[in-house]
Amino acid sequence: MLKVQRLSKQFANGRGVFDLSFSVERGEVFGFLGPNGAGKSTTIRHIMGFMKPDQGSVEVNGLNTWEKQGKVQKFMGYLPGEIAFMEGMTGRSFLGFMSRMQGLKDTARREELIERLQFDVNTPIRKMSKGMKQKVGIVAAFMHRPDVIILDEPTSGLDPLMQKVFVELVLEEKRRGTTFLMSSHSFPEIESTCDRAAIIKDGRLVAINNIHDLQQMQRKIFEVVFHNREDAERFASSGMLEIESHSDLRVSVAVQGNYDLFTAEAAKYKIRNIDIHTQSLEQIFMNYYDRKGNQ
Amino acid sequence: MNLSLYAQMLKNNAKGICSYALGSAFYIMLMLWLYPSIAEHTQVMNDLLKSIPSGITKAFGLENGMGDLESFLSGEYYGLIFIIILSIFSLMISTQLMARMVDQGSMAYLLSTPTTRAQVASTQAAVLITGLFIIMAATTLAGFAGNLLFISDPGAFHAGNFLRLNLMGFLMFFALSGVSFLVSSVSNDEKRAMSISGVIVIGSYCLDLIGRLSEQTGWMRNLSVFSLFRPSELVKGSAEWTGQLWVLLGIGALFFILAVVLFKRRDLPL
Numbered sequence: 001m002l003k004v005q006r007l008s009k010q011f012a013n014g015r016g017v018f019d020l021s022f023s024v025e026r027g028e029v030f031g032f033l034g035p036n037g038a039g040k041s042t043t044i045r046h047i048m049g050f051m052k053p054d055q056g057s058v059e060v061n062g063l064n065t066w067e068k069q070g071k072v073q074k075f076m077g078y079l080p081g082e083i084a085f086m087e088g089m090t091g092r093s094f095l096g097f098m099s100r101m102q103g104l105k106d107t108a109r110r111e112e113l114i115e116r117l118q119f120d121v122n123t124p125i126r127k128m129s130k131g132m133k134q135k136v137g138i139v140a141a142f143m144h145r146p147d148v149i150i151l152d153e154p155t156s157g158l159d160p161l162m163q164k165v166f167v168e169l170v171l172e173e174k175r176r177g178t179t180f181l182m183s184s185h186s187f188p189e190i191e192s193t194c195d196r197a198a199i200i201k202d203g204r205l206v207a208i209n210n211i212h213d214l215q216q217m218q219r220k221i222f223e224v225v226f227h228n229r230e231d232a233e234r235f236a237s238s239g240m241l242e243i244e245s246h247s248d249l250r251v252s253v254a255v256q257g258n259y260d261l262f263t264a265e266a267a268k269y270k271i272r273n274i275d276i277h278t279q280s281l282e283q284i285f286m287n288y289y290d291r292k293g294n295q
Numbered sequence: 296m297n298l299s300l301y302a303q304m305l306k307n308n309a310k311g312i313c314s315y316a317l318g319s320a321f322y323i324m325l326m327l328w329l330y331p332s333i334a335e336h337t338q339v340m341n342d343l344l345k346s347i348p349s350g351i352t353k354a355f356g357l358e359n360g361m362g363d364l365e366s367f368l369s370g371e372y373y374g375l376i377f378i379i380i381l382s383i384f385s386l387m388i389s390t391q392l393m394a395r396m397v398d399q400g401s402m403a404y405l406l407s408t409p410t411t412r413a414q415v416a417s418t419q420a421a422v423l424i425t426g427l428f429i430i431m432a433a434t435t436l437a438g439f440a441g442n443l444l445f446i447s448d449p450g451a452f453h454a455g456n457f458l459r460l461n462l463m464g465f466l467m468f469f470a471l472s473g474v475s476f477l478v479s480s481v482s483n484d485e486k487r488a489m490s491i492s493g494v495i496v497i498g499s500y501c502l503d504l505i506g507r508l509s510e511q512t513g514w515m516r517n518l519s520v521f522s523l524f525r526p527s528e529l530v531k532g533s534a535e536w537t538g539q540l541w542v543l544l545g546i547g548a549l550f551f552i553l554a555v556v557l558f559k560r561r562d563l564p565l
Contacts, residue, residue: 076407080404084400101405140404
């Protein structure tokens with residue numbers, strides 16, 4: 001459905017994307033991960049046909065997005081990373097305008113989306129908060145039921161409740177066979193929607209993993225509080241686990257993948273409380289890159 | 296052309312276009328209203344103008360003196376105020392229609408719908424030209440209305456001369472806004488686009504002004520698009536204007552087409 005082939009683009013400052021290839025199948029949700037400045041937005045610009053590749057190509061539905069700009073957009077939806085609407089419009093007049101540009105007659109879907117995201121569509125855009133603009137952008141990207149939806153940091157500015165609504169929306173569309181590519185920093189969002197994810201760094205593809213592999217890579221810190229000091233002492237010095245820190249009754253254990261071992265060890269003692277700190281996506285990357293570098 | 300985009304853009308810019316149109320119309324009415332009282336003192340004014348070196352009067356298009364209504368209008372309005380109003384309008388709106396939308400990022404939305412870049416750029420050009428047309432139409436109508444209201448002498452105002460003056464004024468700014476539209480279409484930065492176009496417009500005007508001051512600097516006029524619009528000669532009905540008409544039309548068309556072509560090919564940082 002979406003095919004990036006040996007895409008290269010270098011900017012004057014030496015940055016860019018280099019020899020990037022991946023493809024996304026129909027009905028798949030593809031995550032696009034990487035630190036800031038890694039080349040995520042540049043890739044998305046090429047997918048949208050805003051930039052001409054130095055080398056390589058991007059095809060959506062078999063059409064080259066640079067050469068067929070204006071045609072490809074018929075079956076694409078787009079949510080920009082930094083949303084800028086036209087000045088002097090309300091949410092409703094903007095969405096009406098976008099519907100006309102899409103040649104969309106049926107407004108039922110649009111109204112349904114507005115209803116679900118719960119925002120006042122008659123607010124002038126310049127008075128909208130970041131989250132509200134994001135909602136208008138989501139409606140604009142989904143309302144014409146496109147086959148492919150490109151989302152650049154879709155949940156930034158949304159509160160947790162709305163992030164959940166958004167995830168539901170993506171999963172629904174996925175069931176209908178819509179293809180997604182989304183860049184994100186938020187692990188829960190990627191975790192609950194994506195099938196596969198690409199990791200990109202310095203303009204190069206580091207890896208494409210299915211989402212379970214990424215979950216395996218995620219280190220979790222279990223902060224265990226024991227009932228008595230001796231137990232804590234023994235647990236920390238068992239030598240089986242990776243101990244991050246130990247003070248008094250409290251022991252922090254880093255776990256990556258081998259949950260069985262951790263639960264088996266912990267079950268031997270009386271435990272008062274367990275807290276879990278999950279590693280952020282950025283930290284996972286850093287881990288990943290480090291390992292790559294060491295090999 | 297994309298009609299939905301055209302309608303929306305015209306609507307978004309309606310306020311701006313209307314205020315420039317009203318401003319220009321109001322100003323020309325004011326001039327016509329003032330003229331009868333100035334006319335009583337034309338002798339004094341003409342003597343005063345004669346005492347100024349001829350280069351200077353020529354530079355500001357006052358060589359016809361203020362003896363009659365048409366010289367007064369062409370010198371006082373079309374020679375200066377009109378040029379300032381329309382230059383500012385052309386600069387502002389041509390920058391807003393392209394460079395600003397790229398700079399802020401709202402262009403991304405236009406290009407994420409099934410419209411080609413060529414369609415977007417030519418629609419924006421059409422909005423600009425429509426804006427110019429509305430301002431010129433308002434100015435022309437206000438001129439006729441002012442004549443009916445304030446000027447008692449029926450021989451002072453010739454409809455043909457006045458229409459020709461406005462037609463050439465329109466084409467003059469069609470050409471000039473073509474240049475600034477081109478600059479706007481290839482710029483990523485709104486402020487930069489504005490300053491480059493500003494330098495071009497003010498520079499051309501200065502070249503024309505200096506060129507008119509004396510014989511030695513006369514060649515400079517040939518470098519400036521403003522030399523193709525000579526209000527004081529247009530109202531006198533001197534013959535040489537159809538050639539200038541085609542040149543202005545050609546310059547404008549060339550720059551607008553070039554703008555669309557270059558916009559189609561370039562990378563956009565959206």
